[in-house]
Amino acid sequence: MSTGHPIGIDFGGTGIKAAAVDLRAGNFASDREKIKTPRPATPAAVAEVFAELVGRFHISDSPIGVTVPGVVRHGVVHSAANIDPTWIGADADAIFSAALSREVHIVNDADAAGLAEVEFGxxxxxxxxxxxxxxxxxxxxxxxxxxxxxxxxxxxxxxxxxxxxxxxxxxxxxxxxxxxxxxxxxxxxxxxxxxxxxxxxxxxxxxxxxxxxxxxxxxxxxxxxxxxxxxxxxxxxxxxxxxxxxxxx
Missing domain, CATH: 3.30.420.40 (ATPase, nucleotide binding domain)
Incomplete structure (x- = not known):
């Protein structure tokens, strides 16, 4: 698998899904992987799932983007209407970058979907x-x-x-x-x-x-x-x- 493809992770209430993405084609560059969302879905527990998912792609240097169902400002989560309240105030960019030993950026889930529809949909x-x-x-x-x-x-x-x-x-x-x-x-x-x-x-x-x-x-x-x-x-x-x-x- 090419190391040039970034990885996208979609963090949902029931499942966490990931795939490498070909941004020239606007489509997956790999099979989609999925693991059930842990309970409770604290940032630390979710980081462990992310590490397992990313390990399935055998890519060591690709950037990773993560959707979060909450308000995100500069990598910090500011709301948690449908996720564990321990996310509020968490510097998720820093937590996940440390857990995965590479650069990770989070984005509101609807914002991610919107960007994809404008760029490719x-x-x-x-x-x-x-x-x-x-x-x-x-x-x-x-x-x-x-x-x-x-x-x-x-x-x-x-x-x-x-x-x-x-x-x-x-x-x-x-x-x-x-x-x-x-x-x-x-x-x-x-x-x-x-x-x-x-x-x-x-x-x-x-x-x-x-x-x-x-x-x-x-x-x-x-x-x-x-x-x-x-x-x-x-x-x-x-x-x-x-x-x-x-x-x-």
């Missing part, structure tokens, strides 16, 4: 303001203007109608409340209209696992901005993380 070649949203347990978001990321947008936590937006419109809520596609689309319309008013984007890209069923709900949305499904699906986090590592390495 549904928003490739698009200019202006692109907003990528991931509909899953919550609502993640990434703002990219002319290829430049504005990090940690956290638009899933906009207050709309007195509610945290993702508490009404995340895909997990659709499943829990057994909403019809039409009923969910009405909530999504309310959400995306609010984002339109604030940012006037040129394009929305919708990711998350439910994007595979985009034909069921995207045509039902009543908004002005063009909106399209993500193309990279579950590869976006790994590819985006590798992209971040290559740019900072």
């Amino acid at each position: 549904a928003a490739k070649g698009q200019r202006g303001l692109i907003i990528v949203t991931t509909l899953g347990t919550g609502i993640g978001s990434a703002l990219i203007h002319d290829g430049v990321l504005v990090p940690n947008s956290e638009l899933g936590h906009l207050e709309i109608g007195g509610h945290d937006a993702e508490s009404r419109a995340a895909n997990s809520v659709r499943e829990a409340e057994q909403l019809s596609w039409q009923a969910w689309a009405e909530r999504l319309t309310t959400y995306y209209r609010a984002v339109e008013r604030l940012f006037a984007p040129d394009l929305f890209v919708v990711g998350g696992g439910v994007s595979k069923q985009s034909d069921e709900f995207l045509p039902l949305l009543d908004i002005e901005t063009p909106i399209v499904p993500a193309q990279l699906r579950n590869r976006a986090g790994i590819i985006g993380a590798a992209l971040v590592a290559s740019r900072q390495g």
